[in-house]
Amino acid sequence: MSLSARFSCLSDHDPEALSVAQARAFIGSQLTPIRIPERLPLRSALGRVLASDVIAPCNVPAHDNSAMDGYALRHAELSETAGTRLRVAGTALAGRAFAGEIAAGECVRIMTGALLPAGCDVVVIQEVVAVDGDGIIVPPGQRRGQNIRLAGEDLAAGRPALAAGRLIRPAELGLIASLGCGEISVYRRLRVAFFSTGDELCSSGTPLGDGQVYDSNRYTLFGMLTRLGCEVLDLGVVGDQPEWLATTFRQAAAAADVVITSGGVSVGEADFVRTLMAQLGEVLFWKIAMKPGRPLAFGRIGGAWLFGLPGNPVAVMVAFQQFVRDALYLLMGADPLPVVPLLPAVCTVALKKAPGRSEYQRGVLSDGCVRPTGAQGSGILRSMSDANCFIVLEHDRGDVAAGDSVAVQLFDGLV
């Protein structure tokens, strides 16, 4: 069945304007992950997706050890009501265990990470004991097992430490390294080709002619795709010429898993881009009930998925973050998808908002309060550059009064 037939079966949409949620759901329903594994040295796997489960070859930690600096001893030797004097029989350091066995009435000075000496079942922190000659006085009230990290409590030998589909972030790199693995199996990188369309576009290094603008979309796309770990193929600027566009579309589709274009998908455009996309592939054009980022094309050309983004620079970034990002993670095999959470914040100024479309204003969030970054025109990239979040004004929402709660989506995750 064709994309358009599948789409019309799926939705009871207003053909004039599709909601963000409908478009997102349809795109997600069409894509299947591209799962081609390769083995990589651990550090090279940052930003990739695990192709197979990582099974722990050993316990982490490998042995029972101390979580604190203090004294290791036998709980049964402690008085429940008074201080107990114990002789210090030796010292256990991280990487240098206490060799012997403690006798009755003895304890071992122990440092964080040191192996727990045989027979000991509690570590008492140094701050609460009183040193008394060659021994210590331990106050009552200690709990068996306290301040001890048990073998395998982080990761148990033989059990999956991470499942296939997990995106490798710094924490995963460290976790896999803690198992002693130097190489892992991940999916190959997604290949994404992109180009800008428009007769008015001029590339950097060339003087600006009358009515021309410098192409910025290839730079924001390059940045966003590179951050997602995609292999990028920049096909440059293509003028509004059917032959050039057709050649570039074919070249892009032959080389890449995904093709992203900007410009030329609006209604009333010098219509070649729309017409051509439809001729070369199977493409749906949508007017999305959102601001910015209204027109969007989605479909297939040859073996590649196509995203035709609008031309306005802010609209490109918003459409990318709201539709393309998740689609790329899905194609990369990421499971679960790394969601960008919606967080509540107090909006410090009033915002105009018409119900019936989703709006993505650019804001600065700090300490639970958010304000928009000045002029919000869809061509004003400064509004993105000055921002650290989207202020997400939902489809049905109306005007926002100063002091109202709004949802925000941070641009950058912490790790």
Ligand code: AMP
């Ligand atoms: P379009 O979607 O092609 O009608 O373009 C909408 C607006 O975005 C126009 O003002 C274009 O000049 C501008 N525009 C399109 N592509 C780019 C680009 N790559 N870089 C900067 N501005 C662009």
Ligand code: MG
């Ligand atoms: Mg154009």
